[in-house]
Amino acid sequence: MTQTAIPYLFMRGGTSRGPYFNRADLPEDRETLARVLLAVVGSGHPLNIDGIGGGAAVTTKVAMLSPSQDAWADVDYFFAQISVLDRMVDFKPTCGNILSGVGPAAVELGLVEPTSDVTEVKIHAVNTGAKVLSKVLTPDGVVTYDGDAEIAGVPGTGAPITLNFMEIVGSSTGAFLPTGHLRxxxxxxxxxxxxxxxxxxxxxxxxxxxxxxxxxxxxxxxxxxxxxxxxxxxxxxxxxxxxxxxxxxxxxxxxxxxxxxxxxxxxxxxxxxxxxxxxxxxxxxxxxxxxxxxxxxxxxxxxxxxxxxxxxxxxxxxxxxxxxxxxxxxxxxxxxSAGLLRTARKLADGRVFVPSRILEGH
The missing domain is CATH 3.10.310.10 (Diaminopimelate Epimerase; Chain A, domain 1)
Known part of the structure; x- marks a missing residue:
């Protein structure tokens, strides 16, 4: 079986985990993209045995990054939630935990140049339109993942990543109270x-x-x-x-x-x-x-x-x-606005392989 290699970073972002891609390395059309992501994760098996998913919703998430089309932002963050078993891809939501890794990943992928010991990365979450300012530690121009910050659900400590979310009210429905009622x-x-x-x-x-x-x-x-x-x-x-x-x-x-x-x-x-x-x-x-x-x-x-x-x-x-x-x-x-502190860590990088026939539309 002929396979196609796709460059990627494998990262933990907050309490989630998944592949981070340069959007330019993936198919443009959503139908083919969905097939590729299903193959990457291995959706359809409880252990995602034929992919790199982890058999849980928090480990079958995908981040796709590109230079931003928004005048305010540095990078566009496009998210996909892949189901463990049902071979479904949902492009509607975003994920704030995976977003925790977007700043470091953007620097690692060369989409953002580190500016000082702390690099500010302006992120446009394209699924919902949210704008997020991420502050990443980059001493000597290199992302560091070591630090003393702790977050519940992740063992050990890591470098703090601060996230400041702006313009997030009504991000999906257009209203703070979508039904018009408090209850x-x-x-x-x-x-x-x-x-x-x-x-x-x-x-x-x-x-x-x-x-x-x-x-x-x-x-x-x-x-x-x-x-x-x-x-x-x-x-x-x-x-x-x-x-x-x-x-x-x-x-x-x-x-x-x-x-x-x-x-x-x-x-x-x-x-x-x-x-x-x-x-x-x-x-x-x-x-x-x-x-x-x-x-x-x-x-x-x-x-x-x-x-x-x-x-x-x-x-x-x-x-x-x-x-x-x-x-x-x-x-x-x-x-x-709402601000949170998270951590992230690069786990692996290289190329992930998918059957070439998927990219050919068969």
Whole structure:
């Protein structure tokens, strides 16, 4: 079988992992591109045995980078979520954890020149239109991955990468509250449908008979909960103007509960057909915004801070994540920006091989 080699970086970004490509090395048309990415990951097998995926939604993600077409940005970041089993490619969402590796990858791929000991990389997330300023440590003009920063869900420490998200309200639907309401009810469950960095359907854990402190494995084993959640998500997707979302990973689903380990609020995040082992960067911004918004389903679950910017500490299935939220509540809730700290690490680089017949359209 003739194979075609494609240059790539293999990186961990935040609590996710996947290949990072120069967009110029991949097919232009989406249909062929999707076939290539399915082959790269090995979708269709629980272990992704015929590809480089890791058998989990957080390890079957792809980043594609190119010089930006946006006047503000340095680099365009195009994301794809590949399913583990179903041979599906979703180009609708973005991923903030994989975005953590975009700054270092852009320097490694020669798309951005390091400027000093800290290089600012302006990133345009083309899937949603979000703009993100990433600060990457580049002493002597070389990306460093060593450092003392820790993030929950990743062993050890690494060099800190700061991400400042701007213009993220209504990134997918065009509205902070896509249904026009602070609360909606589907199948008897109250939810807040919100679009900040990621469109989400957010509910109180107690309304599903849960504490909100369950482990990811405990939640994944609760098939009745997942069936109930998916039915609500499908109805909410229609109400949010997103159409039939049965084959889309968006909107994502989130649960809220009172904090128990000193954080601001307890959260669980769903991808949406299994539980995220930690927390998505984009989801964290939406959940933090929901927590800060008076009248949302978060009412009564936390003591809201009385000043901005506020550091919102979300407890999740693996620990905590801090979201620094700059906001205004003089007329409802208005988000200015959200900042997070992540780490990333280059794991490998070289060429990944796909059957040549895929590129020929057969």
């Amino acid at each position: 909606d009810t589907f199948d008897g469950i109250e939810v807040t449908c919100m679009d900040v960095a990621m469109p989400m359907v957010i509910a109180r854990a107690v309304d599903f008979g849960l504490t909100g402190h369950e482990s990811a494995d405990e939640l994944d084993a609760n098939t009745d909960f997942f069936a109930q959640m998916e039915a609500i998500r499908l109805q909410a997707g229609l109400a949010m103007g997103m159409g039939d979302v049965s084959k889309s990973v968006t909107p994502k689903f989130g649960l809220l509960a009172p904090a128990k380990d000193g954080g601001t609020i307890a959260t669980r995040y769903f991808m949406p057909w299994n539980t995220h082992p930690s927390m998505a960067v984009t989801g964290a911004q939406c959940l933090a915004s929901c927590a800060l918004t008076p009248g949302s389903v978060a009412d009564g679950l936390l003591e809201r801070p009385d000043q901005s910017p506020a550091n919102v500490v979300l407890e999740h299935a693996s620990g905590t994540i801090d979201v620094l939220v700059d906001y205004d509540t003089s007329e409802g809730f208005s988000l200015n």
